[in-house]
Amino acid sequence: MSDSNFHYRGRFAPSPTGQLHFGSLVTAVASYLEARSQKGDWLVRIEDIDELRNIPGSADDILRTLERYGFEWDDDILYQTRRKQIYEDVLQALIDKKLIYRCICSRKDLRENNEMGQQGLAYPGTCEDKNHPEDIAHALRIRTSNQIIEFSDAIMGVYTQNLKQEIGDFIIRRRDGLFAYQLAVVIDDAFQNITHVVRGVDLLDSTPRQIFLQQHLSYTQPAYAHLPVAVDAQGDKISKHNGSGGIDQYKPVPALFAALRFLGQQPDPALTKASLNTIWQWALEHWNMNKIPAIEKIPYTD
Numbered sequence: 001m002s003d004s005n006f007h008y009r010g011r012f013a014p015s016p017t018g019q020l021h022f023g024s025l026v027t028a029v030a031s032y033l034e035a036r037s038q039k040g041d042w043l044v045r046i047e048d049i050d051e052l053r054n055i056p057g058s059a060d061d062i063l064r065t066l067e068r069y070g071f072e073w074d075d076d077i078l079y080q081t082r083r084k085q086i087y088e089d090v091l092q093a094l095i096d097k098k099l100i101y102r103c104i105c106s107r108k109d110l111r112e113n114n115e116m117g118q119q120g121l122a123y124p125g126t127c128e129d130k131n132h133p134e135d136i137a138h139a140l141r142i143r144t145s146n147q148i149i150e151f152s153d154a155i156m157g158v159y160t161q162n163l164k165q166e167i168g169d170f171i172i173r174r175r176d177g178l179f180a181y182q183l184a185v186v187i188d189d190a191f192q193n194i195t196h197v198v199r200g201v202d203l204l205d206s207t208p209r210q211i212f213l214q215q216h217l218s219y220t221q222p223a224y225a226h227l228p229v230a231v232d233a234q235g236d237k238i239s240k241h242n243g244s245g246g247i248d249q250y251k252p253v254p255a256l257f258a259a260l261r262f263l264g265q266q267p268d269p270a271l272t273k274a275s276l277n278t279i280w281q282w283a284l285e286h287w288n289m290n291k292i293p294a295i296e297k298i299p300y301t302d
């Protein structure tokens with residue numbers, strides 16, 4: 001970067017819905033090594049905004065595992081549930097710009113009436129001009145525009161999406177009153193001065209929504225790198241929910257080795273018996289993001 005003030009800031013943002021598992025370890029390893037290899041900061045954010053999904057004790061559990069695995073983070077940990085007033089203020093700014101409207105459509109309404117978009121159902125704008133009264137249960141949506149959003153992903157290449165046609169006006173605050181992930185993540189990335197986002201490819205199609213919000217909020221757009229996700233034999237993403245991808249909370253080296261191999265870094269087989277320090281030292285010296293396969297799914301068996 002030519003700007004001498006530039007300072008890389010990366011982050012790892014797990015949801016506290018269970019123990020750290022192989023899929024999230026891969027994201028932690030890649031975001032950490034990329035940040036450290038750029039002499040940058042690496043921050044941890046607990047994305048607990050979807051409170052219905054949180055499992056008590058799981059945030060602390062994830063943090064303890066990261067420590068045992070040898071990760072060191074900068075700054076204080078950010079918890080989204082402590083930032084609701086900030087999200088409320090930003091929502092108000094979007095309301096003032098006349099970008100937000102109330103939507104009373106139920107899931108059933110949407111299933112019956114929607115056209116199929118690339119990502120499933122694109123919201124057709126049913127409630128856009130209805131001006132539903134405040135006292136009916138409603139979600140809040142943001143008006144999208146019929147233009148292509150394009151960005152260049154460091155791993156997956158150029159990605160384009162017509163928000164209006166492929167997603168539709170999207171939800172900013174849910175019917176149950178919880179803020180949508182899309183809003184919270186954009187506000188937090190800006191607040192923490194995140195310059196580079198490294199995360200799983202399952203969030204690739206969310207990125208244009210986030211860029212759209214960044215543009216409306218005059219935030220700087222971070223650079224993005226989306227990693228392949230680990231899938232089981234059926235091609236489903238391994239997750240804490242389907243019980244696959246568990247890692248030994250107390251034996252970091254084999255799991256770190258597997259993560260490095262998953263990320264195409266070709267770790268020396270002797271490292272399976274190395275110390276935690278040695279494997280991290282090797283990883284930092286040899287880290288090369290260009291070696292990460294530019295494919296969406298990689299089978300993983302533990």
Ligand SMILES: [Zn+2]
Binds near residue numbers: 103127128
């Ligand atoms: Zn609606």
